[in-house]
Amino acid sequence: MRGKTAEDLKLLDLLDPVAEAAGYEIVRIRLMGGDRQRRLQIMAETPAGEMNVDDCAALSRAVSEVMDAADPISGEYVLEVSSPGVDRPLTRLKDFETYEGLEARLELDRMAEGRKRFRGVLAGIEDGQVCLDLEGETDTVLVPFDWIVEAKLVLSDELMKRGAAQRADRLGADDDASHRED
Structure with a gap:
């Protein structure tokens, strides 16, 4: 489920170690589009289930280095790294x-x-x-x-409430950490 096609699974074999070394877990990978405009979509998160914009950028850089060196996709493609989102796919x-x-x-x-x-x-x-x-x-x-x-x-009210509570917990933890540094 983390990959749909044989090509997706090969990319997972290549990129799982890269993500793990950078501190992330790949939730799902999809190589979409035809021969002309392809898009490699990677949904990932930290082991704690978090993924912010800085995390997406960090994983994108790590993946890009390996993809450039290994060149596993013929032709041009766009790399898209994102969080799984609130109504996430369940793949593991x-x-x-x-x-x-x-x-x-x-x-x-x-x-x-x-x-x-x-x-x-x-x-x-x-x-x-x-x-x-x-x-x-x-x-x-x-x-x-x-x-x-x-x-x-x-997507439900319960799921939205749980996501809001988790964000509040993270913000509280960030505030606690910044107060300790002062």
Whole structure:
């Protein structure tokens, strides 16, 4: 899920160590567009789940150096480094645990219980499976992580409140740090 195509996966193999050395984790990578105007989109974050403009610039510089040297993409492309955003894609098993209690939308590569798309509240992970509480259902659905082709948090009031609280916590921590330096 972090990469969709064989080319994406090769780029992940090349760039994961670069991101890790710079202190980031690649959440998702996509090489989009045709032969003429291509765009390499990298969504990343720190291990703490943060990514600001300075982080994007730092990772972009680190990635650019390696991309220029290795030249893995034929032709011209635009590099775009960003945070995953508030209604982020869920691409790693740990994401489903981190965002437990929030609503998500999942798409599978095969039919399960008569459908390929699910929407429900994340209920953690269990033995490599994503636990999902569906509205109106009493049992928690277990979906094998390997069957998921797309997953994303659903933009909701609860998600927005959680994001605001995390930003406030970070700002408070920054204020505390600046007061200690004085």
